């Protein structure tokens with residue numbers, strides 16, 4: 001009979017302490033102190049709201065967007081104007097998963113950027129205190145726990161008077177992100193949602209996945225209403241329930257054909273009018289797959305006939321000139337990308353939006 005004590009794995013396991021060491025305990029306490037305790041109901045030791053410490057997920061990196069300063073102790077975030085935050089979660093993906101690597105991909109692609117933006121004449125670092133707080137700690141097998149983590153984290157950033165700039169993650173995360181911001185705003189919030197898809201069904205595979213976030217945002221967040229939801233660039237892969245939602249709840253869906261007919265300027269005017277009507281603030285959600293798939297292979301639901309890059313940049317300049325209360329760019333999926341072009345597109349959008357906010361004195 002084989003003696004398993006001969007196995008290397010058996011022998012090395014004998015040296016493993018079954019108790020958590022004092023050093024590990026100290027590191028974990030520091031992780032809770034700098035990254036906050038997790039949302040209610042999460043019990044596993046070492047899980048924080050902002051991923052910190054020795055037990056952070058393996059898919060979380062150390063880089064920052066645009067090589068800005070890392071805000072390690074989240075209690076310091078209020079010293080900044082803008083906080084980049086990653087949400088490495090992709091369990092809401094319906095076909096190509098992998099957007100949990102999105103934040104890392106975006107941060108890496110941002111190495112090819114400088115803070116100076118000639119189209120706006122703005123140096124971001126001279127005008128804004130920008131930090132990167134790292135990533136929200138997701139619970140990959142459980143959307144409700146992940147959403148609770150996201151809401152807690154984004155709420156904390158916003159409550160400190162800081163503009164959250166969110167790096168997705170799949171699009172289901174927009175719902176808990178907006179929920180975190182909404183509780184900090186005394187009044188209604190409009191949403192400008194730029195995407196090839198409308199993502200407003202009540203259920204997807206019986207769960208809240210990345211086709212459902214605008215249903216839940218408008219139906220469960222008290223100060224977010226479908227009348228102030230504008231969806232621009234839609235019309236790709238489609239399910240009829242998205243049209244039924246728009247009809248039933250009076251949201252505004254603007255297809256690529258509408259953009260061809262009306263022009264970007266007119267579309268932006270409609271978007272601002274609709275999103276701001278009766279609202280104190282507007283949230284911007286950008287699904288990178290609004291770009292024609294020629295320009296964004298690295299995404300979960302690539303679609304043909306979307307925007308050209310310069311159309312998107314023009315639209316962003318126009319729709320953010322009145323200010324935003326938060327922004328996400330989601331569905332960047334590095335494993336499917338080519339030469340980082342999808343991540344680079346996301347970086348350009350972030351940099352231009354922030355430059356535009358500075359230029360228009362909206363931050």
Ligand SMILES: [Mn+2]
Pocket residue numbers: 195196197287289290301331
């Ligand atoms: Mn989409």
